[in-house]
Amino acid sequence: MLAGFGIVTAPNSIPAIELYHAQQVALEHGVDLSAYAQEAGVPVPALAGNATEVPADAVERMFECALSDIKIPAFGFKAGRRISMADHGILGYAYLSCKTARDSLETYFRFQQLLGNEDSAQESMSLQGEFVTITSTVARYTDPKVQQYYTEYLLGEWCSIIESNLNRKANFIHVRMNCAQPSYNSVIESSVGCSVEYDCAHNEYLLPASLLGLPLEFSDAEVAALSRQQCETALNALRNKGGMAERVCRYLVENPGETLTPETVASGLKTSYRSLRRRLQEEGTTFRELYTRVRMQLAADYLLQSALSVEQVADEIGYADRSSFQSTFKKWSGLTPTQYRQKHQP
Numbered sequence: 001m002l003a004g005f006g007i008v009t010a011p012n013s014i015p016a017i018e019l020y021h022a023q024q025v026a027l028e029h030g031v032d033l034s035a036y037a038q039e040a041g042v043p044v045p046a047l048a049g050n051a052t053e054v055p056a057d058a059v060e061r062m063f064e065c066a067l068s069d070i071k072i073p074a075f076g077f078k079a080g081r082r083i084s085m086a087d088h089g090i091l092g093y094a095y096l097s098c099k100t101a102r103d104s105l106e107t108y109f110r111f112q113q114l115l116g117n118e119d120s121a122q123e124s125m126s127l128q129g130e131f132v133t134i135t136s137t138v139a140r141y142t143d144p145k146v147q148q149y150y151t152e153y154l155l156g157e158w159c160s161i162i163e164s165n166l167n168r169k170a171n172f173i174h175v176r177m178n179c180a181q182p183s184y185n186s187v188i189e190s191s192v193g194c195s196v197e198y199d200c201a202h203n204e205y206l207l208p209a210s211l212l213g214l215p216l217e218f219s220d221a222e223v224a225a226l227s228r229q230q231c232e233t234a235l236n237a238l239r240n241k242g243g244m245a246e247r248v249c250r251y252l253v254e255n256p257g258e259t260l261t262p263e264t265v266a267s268g269l270k271t272s273y274r275s276l277r278r279r280l281q282e283e284g285t286t287f288r289e290l291y292t293r294v295r296m297q298l299a300a301d302y303l304l305q306s307a308l309s310v311e312q313v314a315d316e317i318g319y320a321d322r323s324s325f326q327s328t329f330k331k332w333s334g335l336t337p338t339q340y341r342q343k344h345q346p
Contacts, residue, residue, distance in 0.1 A: 080156025
């Protein structure tokens with residue numbers, strides 16, 4: 001097994017296989033993405049599969065240029081549908097060799113950072129009675145065409161992941177999309193087997209919870225253990241390549257609601273307070289700035305994704321009183337928590 005294929009080894013990059021599939025779909029429609037790749041600084045060989053990973057920002061620039069010129073119906077969805085287990089490298093082996101569909105999905109979410117820029121999409125799974133909901137939060141791209149492409153791409157990719165795991169067509173109960181409804185909506189609805197709701201806050205894919213208990217055809221305990229170990233190694237290596245600011249933010253996100261000091265975070269990151277302060281200074285930021293940013297982003301997520309009151313949100317992120325939280329949140333977002341919820345919730 002090639003542990004490095006299909007996954008990324010550096011922050012802010014994505015697997016080149018995603019570009020390969022986009023190029024194949026484009027060629028089928030008489031379009032070559034090579035000129036757009038070259039203009040954006042994407043290595044052209046990546047379009048032919050002759051690369052392992054590419055910078056995420058360059059790829060975004062490439063699609064901004066390409067999508068302003070070309071019109072391929074369901075372009076992102078078609079590219080995502082081409083993803084296979086093999087395209088996810090060692091992670092593909094890890095989730096496909098699990099015992100059940102639940103184990104498989106949990107393994108996928110555990111190591112999803114290996115599949116690319118963690119700022120572009122964050123995915124999770126929740127169980128609610130008879131339904132399981134997969135939520136994909138896509139970064140808000142400034143170009144709506146790029147937003148459309150990546151939103152559709154994730155749905156297509158999830159269709160492929162589910163079909164690879166269960167060896168059956170991915171028939172969703174309901175799908176919500178964080179983009180505008182396209183003229184080719186019927187193509188997507190036919191593929192997913194249900195109605196699709198657009199202009200939603202997040203991408204959500206609802207499936208029967210009964211699927212989670214299904215055994216996987218290629219279950220292999222030995223392969224699963226070995227591939228998970230390799231994924232852990234790759235994930236640790238990837239995280240260690242990030243800057244100190246990135247590491248601090250990740251630590252803060254993983255410990256919500258706690259009152260954390262620079263000293264406790266430094267200890268948690270196995271470094272000294274002096275080194276933490278120096279490295280953040282070199283990166284042009286401070287612990288206080290990062291702490292405020294992470295807590296306010298968590299607050300914004302709670303406001304939009306839950307029914308928690310403003311007081312409860314403040315408590316969840318470690319604020320003792322509502323007025324202090326409201327003041328900081330308004331300074332950060334330009335709106336009070338209540339105004340922010342009213343403006344951004346669908």
